[in-house]
Amino acid sequence: MELIKWLANYSTIINQIWVFTLIATVVLYVLCNVLPDRIVGQFLPLHNVFKPQTNVDLDYQSIGYALLHTTWATKITHSTIIVEAVLWFVVFESWHWSIPFIALFLILIQSVLIGDKRFGLFFLLMGVATYGSAMYVIQFLGIANAVLLAKVVLMLGGLMRMLSHSAELVPPLLINQTDQFEKLTAKNINWRVLLASPIGYIGEFGSSLPNRILPIQVNYIYQTVFGVKPETTLPWTDVETSAQKVLLGGYTKLNSLRSYYDSVVKSE
Secondary structure (H helix, E strand, C coil): HHHHHHHHHHHHHHHHHHHHHHHHHHHHHHHHHHHHHHHHCCCCHHHHCHHHHHHCCHHHHHHHHHHHHHCHHHHHHCHHHHHHHHHHHHHHHHHHHHHHHHHHHHHHHHHHHHCCCCHHHHHHHHHHHHHHHHHHHHHCCHHHHHHHHHHHHHHHHHHHHHHHCCCCCCCCCCCCCCCCCCCCCCCCHHHHHHHHHHHHHHHHHHHCCCCCCCHHHHHHHHHHHHCCCCCCCCCCCHHHHHHHHHHHHHHCCCCHHHHHHHHCCCCC
């Protein structure tokens, strides 16, 4: 409680940063869906994961996740996604009591469109569990304190995930015009990489929404921890094999990522 009292002293600036981040996230989602891939893809790797049609392609999402999160730093900073999903439901509840139920309905729709019944059941149960946990947090802390804490943790989560990506190989197109991943050095850093950092923060902030990275992590957990075999989606071992193939050989080693690469580098 002392932490929340201390945060309350800075609630005005926290709320201002929150509003800016939230608006920027909405803008980023819109831009990823309306601007040509050849523009957005130059600054935000695999930006099409923010598109609805790709968001229900669990195999693509999972391979992209395994491809971009290989180090202990990114794995640790992304391990809080389930907690952050709970905090999003805290925020949703503060907006209106109906918003969490709309979010749960969208989780149901996403599960159906993904098409794997076993995954869908686990994902829906996870959604219900996060909502129930959010209601407990609100009851324990009070709505005002819970929302203030949620805002801070969600923004810090996005920042830490963005920073942790500096330990990864740089995805194609940020420092080259090939389909190859490269290590970032003082010699090849450029303005596109620098601009990609604040964009990456917004992207990582938005990635904690219940519809983004959470289903990928549920996919990993229900396969590896509970040992459930997927019905229609890729086994996680195949996900990792595909990601490793692309990491070593480039986007063109996998058909779906070759199509993405072509959409970004194609001329007008």
